Amino acid sequence: MDAIETYIRDILDFPKPGIVFKDLTPLLNDAKATTMCLDALLYQLGGAKIDKVVGMEARGFFFGTLLAQKLNAGFIPVRKPGKLPYKTLSETYALEYGTDILEIHEDAITKGDRILIHDDVLATGGTAEAVCRLVERLGGEIVQCNFIMELEFLKGGEKLKPYSIGSVLKY
Ligand code: AMP
Numbered sequence: 001m002d003a004i005e006t007y008i009r010d011i012l013d014f015p016k017p018g019i020v021f022k023d024l025t026p027l028l029n030d031a032k033a034t035t036m037c038l039d040a041l042l043y044q045l046g047g048a049k050i051d052k053v054v055g056m057e058a059r060g061f062f063f064g065t066l067l068a069q070k071l072n073a074g075f076i077p078v079r080k081p082g083k084l085p086y087k088t089l090s091e092t093y094a095l096e097y098g099t100d101i102l103e104i105h106e107d108a109i110t111k112g113d114r115i116l117i118h119d120d121v122l123a124t125g126g127t128a129e130a131v132c133r134l135v136e137r138l139g140g141e142i143v144q145c146n147f148i149m150e151l152e153f154l155k156g157g158e159k160l161k162p163y164s165i166g167s168v169l170k171y
Contacts, residue, residue, distance in 0.1 A: 008022055008023065024148060038063060041063060041146055042071075044167070048116075050073045052140070054140075060078075060120060067116065067118055083103070086105050088106060089138065093129065103134075109135060120147065122145075128159070
């Protein structure tokens, strides 16, 4: 069995010039590697009790739902505007150029719920920071933000300073 990082494929200049896209589809394509990555994410959490896992559209859904099932927790999708069918709360966050919006169902979290936030990649941290705001506006208690990959040179961890961060692979 190869190490987890051998299942991550670098795609140069995707989706635009200058970006090295971390493609996790080879990892998803291998059952043993997926299990190994899931175990590594759970290890980072250190046995903390979790009520709900919040996963970001779209690549946060893959391991977010696997984590939720392993933790006997609910799963909550955070989505791009207009995708969630019920009443939503939204947060706007800054991108390199312009802004983007993320939404969560307003009844997804009960005050005091212990929340694990999950996404595939932590880059500049803007996405995860917006999700933290959504969770806290609904009264959730953030136990950890965890990621398969952290691009440390982009310093996203600084935006998430108040929270525990878990990442399986660091670049
Ligand atoms: P950021 O808000 O800058 O931390 O960006 C994180 C979001 O963008 C995550 O949902 C990632 O899926 C995606 N992302 C950012 N950079 C990359 C990258 N180099 N490779 C793959 N996904 C990325």
